[in-house]
């Protein structure tokens with residue numbers, strides 16, 4: 001058997017002392033404690049020793065003072081008297097000890113208590129409680145006391161004279177295999193742990209023992225630095241979309257209602273625009289809107305929704321509620337020449353909604369939005385692209401059902417299937433309505449979809465509460 005030099009050293013102690021068992025303390029004379037523990041573990045792995053760990057209850061004396069009843073007896077003896085009035089006790093004892101003394105005298109029948117007096121018969125009375133206290137000082141292991149004595153120890157604990165504690169007792173015992181092993185001589189030859197030039201030149205390496213590395217030795221777990229799980233998902237989604245030929249776009253976080261809602265054909269009295277759903281800026285509270293577009297957008301709204309369009313509403317500043325604002329800004333920025341070309345772009349960014357925080361809602365979260373613009377792209381292409389995207393994200397089973405968004409027609413929602421959870425809604429999509437594209441003069445069809453990262457992160461990391469993502473719980477972050 002290939003043993004480490006320290007394993008041999010430890011076994012040799014058993015051999016030389018002719019014993020099959022040692023306590024940890026017993027071995028500490030020969031080897032450093034940490035080393036004994038480590039080496040014993042190795043030997044245990046090789047079946048040569050067993051390690052026995054026992055937790056032993058111990059009792060410690062925590063108050064060395066005389067009992068108050070003994071203090072009374074001693075006082076009387078010094079003064080050559082045998083009795084004392086209870087009200088005089090306060091001259092001998094601290095206040096808080098008087099009751100304890102009276103209780104103990106009654107319980108142990110040390111003296112009589114009559115007519116407000118304590119009358120002793122024998123001032124040198126014997127007291128088991130004192131005897132047990134003495135015994136504890138010599139032997140702290142609770143196992144060494146019988147039931148009667150243990151009851152008294154309980155009383156001593158209540159009186160505050162002793163306290164319990166635990167001590168771990170470690171025993172290292174040879175197994176049958178270990179006993180067999182030490183019957184033969186154990187040779188501790190010099191071991192080379194590091195090769196040097198000298199050892200090679202002198203040829204010493206040919207004779208000396210070079211121990212092979214043991215790569216299975218248990219070691220401390222280390223946690224290298226890593227990227228936050230949310231950032232990891234963002235990067236993953238970005239990689240997938242870049243690989244699918246999409247280009248990344250950005251747009252402002254502080255947005256006008258014009259870009260966030262009007263341009264997307266959401267009527268100005270739409271409930272999503274209410275304070276409860278959207279964050280409004282206080283100062284500044286209005287922004288610039290493009291003069292070349294406002295009349296066209298107004299015309300479409302008034303014609304289709306039949307209400308009075310208000311430019312002041314369009315100018316109000318908000319925190320954007322979805323990344324669809326980025327898509328429409330991109331489309332509106334295209335030159336006439338660019339409008340003739342195909343486009344595939346995406347935006348991953350923060351969006352804000354004035355929602356109460358709960359296990360699946362946060363007022364600030366990430367969305368990923370993508371659009372594909374090309375001649376002849378259709379609903380089937382949209383489904384194909386989404387299937388591919390979701391598959392690449394790791395969702396194998398995907399299904400689609402009809403949905404409604406003000407800016408797309410037809411619209412759909414995609415669901416993914418998760419073992420144990422069933423079908424879960426994961427993204428919204430559709431084809432931009434002509435009313436959205438008309439004011440910016442885009443004639444090609446535009447496929448659009450948006451996915452919330454909160455849902456995605458919950459599914460990917462199996463979270464039941466989205467807040468986990470932002471708690472910075474180190475244990476979770478290390479594992480995930």
Ligand SMILES: N[C@@H](Cc1ccccc1)C(=O)O
Nearest residue numbers: 322324428429430448449450
């Ligand atoms: N913007 C929508 C998602 C969506 C994007 C694009 C097309 C259709 C739907 C949302 O936030 O829920």
